[in-house]
Amino acid sequence: QVQLVESGGGLVQPGGSLRLSCEISGLTLDRHAVAWFRQAPGGERENLFCFSDSDGTINYLDSVEGRFTISRDNAKNTIYLQMSNLKFGDTGVYYCAAPGSEVCYETARMYDYWGQGTQVTVSS
Secondary structure, three states: OOEEEEEOOEEEOOOOOEEEEEEEEOOOOOOOOEEEEEEOOOOOEEEEEEEEOOOEEEEOOHHHEOOEEEEEEOOOOEEEEEEOOOOHHHOEEEEEEEOOOOOOOOOHHHOOEEOOOEEEEEOO
């Protein structure tokens, strides 16, 4: 059974930083793509990053480039999203997801496995 469990969300002031974690079980990072999505209030899920051994790291959202970075720890089967210089527009629920293959996709409907999400609120 595949499970993805996010953690690390919270309330942060503009300009602050957070690191999100996603612990994965039931699939291995060396054989599967994984991605970070976010969903703003009233919005659709948008893909921030995806990476896999075959596709490398793909940044899908220009607005987070240079502020957010994705990393992984294969030994812990965990991926991370380091977020810095957070802005009001970064508020939302952040999800990790896996498509069940090595291929990265931008669209959410191609992802079969999702975590429960972790809330990030940027507020002064």
